[in-house]
Amino acid sequence: GQQLNQSPQSMFIQEGEDVSMNCTSSSIFNTWLWYKQDPGEGPVLLIALYKAGELTSNGRLTAQFGITRKDSFLNISASIPSDVGIYFCAGQTGTYKYIFGTGTRLKVLA
Amino acid sequence: GAVVSQHPSWVICKSGTSVKIECRSLDFQATTMFWYRQFPKQSLMLMATSNEGSKATYEQGVEKDKFLINHASLTLSTLTVTSAHPEDSSFYICSALTSGSNEQFFGPGTRLTVL
Numbered sequence: 001g002q003q004l005n006q007s008p009q010s011m012f013i014q015e016g017e018d019v020s021m022n023c024t025s026s027s028i029f030n031t032w033l034w035y036k037q038d039p040g041e042g043p044v045l046l047i048a049l050y051k052a053g054e055l056t057s058n059g060r061l062t063a064q065f066g067i068t069r070k071d072s073f074l075n076i077s078a079s080i081p082s083d084v085g086i087y088f089c090a091g092q093t094g095t096y097k098y099i100f101g102t103g104t105r106l107k108v109l110a
Numbered sequence: 111g112a113v114v115s116q117h118p119s120w121v122i123c124k125s126g127t128s129v130k131i132e133c134r135s136l137d138f139q140a141t142t143m144f145w146y147r148q149f150p151k152q153s154l155m156l157m158a159t160s161n162e163g164s165k166a167t168y169e170q171g172v173e174k175d176k177f178l179i180n181h182a183s184l185t186l187s188t189l190t191v192t193s194a195h196p197e198d199s200s201f202y203i204c205s206a207l208t209s210g211s212n213e214q215f216f217g218p219g220t221r222l223t224v225l
Contacts, residue, residue, distance in 0.1 A: 003155075040221065043154070
């Protein structure tokens with residue numbers, strides 16, 4: 001099935017550092033979403049973006065909907081150990097389906 | 111609000127048997143639910159769209175006779191893996207679409223292991 005490309009695939013960072021990850025697609029989406037998934041659990045919504053160019057924050061997280069509507073990025077500032085997990089982007093199609101990205105695995109070193 | 115549950119949370123079965131997984135929207139009605147499959151260290155892949163009162167729509171490459179979906183009420187969709195084989199072992203996650211925000215809310219997932 002179709003997937004969105006996320007980079008980096010994985011990253012190790014020191015606690016307190018800022019993190020940036022992005023997601024690109026060959027298709028246009030009307031809605032971009034960012035999720036975090038902990039092992040053995042379902043994904044949890046972090047940020048939803050509804051308009052091209054939109055920049056939205058949720059605590060230490062900031063995400064932007066690219067103006068081409070084919071990409072999005074997520075930043076995490078001042079990372080803490082509980083930020084560890086897998087981050088997925090998702091694009092929503094016109095029929096409300098979600099196409100998920102390949103995921104970015106984040107590990108935070110205390 | 112917008113809580114989705116799945117049952118069971120994990121299941122182990124013998125090869126050749128069938129397994130049913132339930133997905134419930136606890137505090138809202140969902141005319142549309144989605145079923146995803148996630149293999150280890152991979153992303154969520156959409157299997158099918160479950161519509162209340164009508165047949166499910168399957169994604170390309172997903173066998174509808176093997177993965178039976180029933181959405182008999184506005185709060186319950188079931189996925190039955192028929193004649194399960196070890197390669198069906200995976201993490202199955204459902205989501206329910208809210209009518210107001212058109213946002214999907216995800217269940218906690220069901221880990222299926224076929225021996």
